[in-house]
Amino acid sequence: MNNQxxxxxxxxxxxxxxxxxxxxxxxxSWASRIPDFKDVFAANYAFYWGLILFMIPVGKFVAIPLAxxxxxRLGSRTMVQxxxxxxxxxxxxxxxxxxxxxxxxxxxxxxxFWNLCDISFNTQGIxxxxxxxxxxxxxxxxxxxxxxxxxxxxxFVMIWLGVAPVWHxxxxxxxxxxxxxxxxxxxxxxxxxEDEESLxxxxxxxxxxxxxxxxxxxxxxxxxxxxLQLGLVGLFALIVExxxxxxxxxxxxxVVNVPKSLQIGFLVFMVMMAAGRFxxxxxxxxxxxxxxxxxxxxxxxxxxxxxALLGNTFDSMVMKVIINSLGFMLVGLGISCIVPTLYSFVxxxxxxxxxxxxxxxxxxxxxxxxxxxxxxxxxxxxxxxRIAYMIIGVLGGCIVLIVSFSKGxxxxxxxx
Numbered sequence: 001m002n003n004q005x006x007x008x009x010x011x012x013x014x015x016x017x018x019x020x021x022x023x024x025x026x027x028x029s030w031a032s033r034i035p036d037f038k039d040v041f042a043a044n045y046a047f048y049w050g051l052i053l054f055m056i057p058v059g060k061f062v063a064i065p066l067a068x069x070x071x072x073r074l075g076s077r078t079m080v081q082x083x084x085x086x087x088x089x090x091x092x093x094x095x096x097x098x099x100x101x102x103x104x105x106x107x108x109x110x111x112x113f114w115n116l117c118d119i120s121f122n123t124q125g126i127x128x129x130x131x132x133x134x135x136x137x138x139x140x141x142x143x144x145x146x147x148x149x150x151x152x153x154x155x156f157v158m159i160w161l162g163v164a165p166v167w168h169x170x171x172x173x174x175x176x177x178x179x180x181x182x183x184x185x186x187x188x189x190x191x192x193x194e195d196e197e198s199l200x201x202x203x204x205x206x207x208x209x210x211x212x213x214x215x216x217x218x219x220x221x222x223x224x225x226x227x228l229q230l231g232l233v234g235l236f237a238l239i240v241e242x243x244x245x246x247x248x249x250x251x252x253x254x255v256v257n258v259p260k261s262l263q264i265g266f267l268v269f270m271v272m273m274a275a276g277r278f279x280x281x282x283x284x285x286x287x288x289x290x291x292x293x294x295x296x297x298x299x300x301x302x303x304x305x306x307x308a309l310l311g312n313t314f315d316s317m318v319m320k321v322i323i324n325s326l327g328f329m330l331v332g333l334g335i336s337c338i339v340p341t342l343y344s345f346v347x348x349x350x351x352x353x354x355x356x357x358x359x360x361x362x363x364x365x366x367x368x369x370x371x372x373x374x375x376x377x378x379x380x381x382x383x384x385x386r387i388a389y390m391i392i393g394v395l396g397g398c399i400v401l402i403v404s405f406s407k408g409x410x411x412x413x414x415x416x
Contacts, residue, residue, distance in 0.1 A: 007186055009131050015186030016124050017143035019080055022179045023117045024147030025154075026087050029172045030094065030110065031245045031266060032155025033165045035253050041100045046385070050377020053246050055104045057369035059111025064366060066112075067119040068359030076123035077187040081180055083116035088176040095166035115366070119358050122343050126354050127188040129344070138280035141340035145274030152267040159263075226349055227357060229408040230342045231364025233293070236395040236402075237338040238365050240300055242372030243392045244269050244331060251385055255312060256320050268325045269332040276336025289341050290409045296334040297399030303330030304393025308386040334396065345409070 038049055071079050090110040097103040125140040151172070158168040244266070252258050252265040283292045307327030314320055342361065350357040379388035403409050 009128075012131065012186045012188065013128055013136070013139075015183035016121075016128055016188075017140055018179050018183050019084060019124070019187075020121055020140045020143035021147035021150075022084055022176045023087065023114075023121060024144035024149075025151040025172060026084075026091050026147075026176060027114070027245070028148040028151025028266075028270060029155055029169060030091060032152050032249070033159070033168065034246065035249050035263070036159070036165060037103065038250065041103065046380035047374075047377040049250075050373040050380075052100065052104055052107065053373040053377075054370075055107040056111040056114070056246075057242070057366065057371075057373065059108040060115040060118075061111075061366050061370050062108075063112040063115040064359060064363050067116050067362070068356060070116070071120050071123055071359075072353075072356065075189060076120045076127070077189055079116060079120035080124055080187055081184055083113055083120050084176060084180060087113040087117055088173040092166070092169045092173045095164075095169035115362065119362060122358055123354055124188055125343070126346070131188070135281060135284065135344050135348075137344045138277050138284075138337065138340040141336075141343075142274060142277030142280070145270060145277045145336065149267070149270045149274045152270045156264070156267055224350060224352060224357075226345070226408040227352065227360050228364065229402065229406045230345055231361050233338065233399055233402055234342050234361060234365030235368040236399050237335060237342075238368035239372045239375070239395055240331065240335050240392055241339075242369050243376055243389065244328070244335070246373060247376055247385065247388075248328060251307075251389070252324065255385055256317075256324055258317065258321060264321070265324060265328050269328040272329040272332030273336045276333040277340060280337040280340060283337065289344070290403060292337055293341055293403045293409065294400050296337050297396045297403065299330045299334030300396030300399070301393045302396075303327045303332075303334060304389045304396065306330065308389040308393065312386070338399070349408075 041052075067079075074082075087110070090106060090113050094103065094106045094110060097106050121140075122137075125137050128140075129136055154172070155168070158165075248265040248269055249263055252263045256265075280292065283295075287295070304327065307324045311320060311324040311327060314323070342365075343358070346354065346357045346361060352360065376385070376388045376392070379385075379391060
């Protein structure tokens with residue numbers, strides 16, 4: 001039985017939002033303690049540290065076909081619970097790592113569960129969008145960002161109090177377990193759209209989820225042009241996200257040279273990312289999704305260049321913190337709407353079944369996550385992390401160009 005007939009849709013929506021919150025909380029808990037792990041394992045060379053961080057996107061990339069298969073085979077309702085619990089457990093294990101090779105292996109597992117969460121959570125989000133009959137995906141991603149803000153704030157407090165990562169992560173895992181227990185009954189089963197009913201062997205929703213051969217045939221056929229266009233924007237967006245998630249704390253430590261009490265770069269980035277996602281639906285109504293993506297790319301470009309070019313020009317530590325924080329805030333506001341907008345485009349325009357379309361989109365987009373740690377690490381090692389940030393900023397301009405000249409980003413008024 002689909003839970004939409006058992007519980008009010010408002011409770012279903014809030015429950016799904018709490019799962020997104022839990023994922024953001026888990027991610028930010030790792031990212032907030034990256035400088036601590038870098039110091040513990042004496043990773044003084046940027047490219048070497050980039051290799052360690054590289055294990056996360058490797059895990060995410062390896063998990064892409066696994067995620068599409070499991071969500072289609074077992075259903076997103078089951079996979080949401082499995083993936084978020086696995087994500088929390090892998091975070092706790094990372095806190096227990098005592099040598100660098102074990103850390104790399106555990107980060108690989110962290111990346112696997114990260115991607116399982118992405119596909120299963122967004123499949124749930126699209127199901128609730130269909131239940132509501134309007135675009136609400138951005139609010140779910142806003143919940144993720146709110147969780148990430150909370151995680152960044154908790155991480156800041158834990159660093160200030162001198163709490164070891166393992167105890168920090170134990171607290172986060174307990175919070176996530178409570179969220180799963182409270183919200184699992186509201187999770188949705190998959191439903192069919194009218195254009196999916198014409199697919200071979202469509203039948204009922206449960207039959208679609210377990211039709212494994214059909215899933216693989218759809219997964220490996222030539223994807224829609226729309227998915228290729230969305231995937232390229234997603235690729236650039238995930239490079240930007242990786243630059244901020246993995247390197248923002250390192251940037252404040254190595255370039256701005258602030259004490260631990262002022263390492264607020266990741267926190268202000270996440271705060272603006274959360275605020276932007278909760279404002280995204282309003283921005284759709286004002287300008288439409290295409291113009292929102294164009295504005296987002298522009299803010300990313302401007303933010304990176306402000307930080308890289310102006311962030312270290314003043315002697316005053318206060319001015320350094322303010323200018324770099326302003327740059328990070330613009331990047332956070334810009335990146336906030338890109339991923340939820342891409343997923344919303346999938347729900348509105350793609351003719352491919354949702355879990356498969358999201359898997360194809362992820363397959364292209366996650367190349368950005370895969371290359372970002374090595375790219376940033378190599379540029380930082382050869383030149384400077386500010387040069388790396390300027391190069392990443394150029395990708396914001398590329399997003400503007402792709403959205404402006406690709407017809408796939410034109411959308412009818414009723415989907416705004």
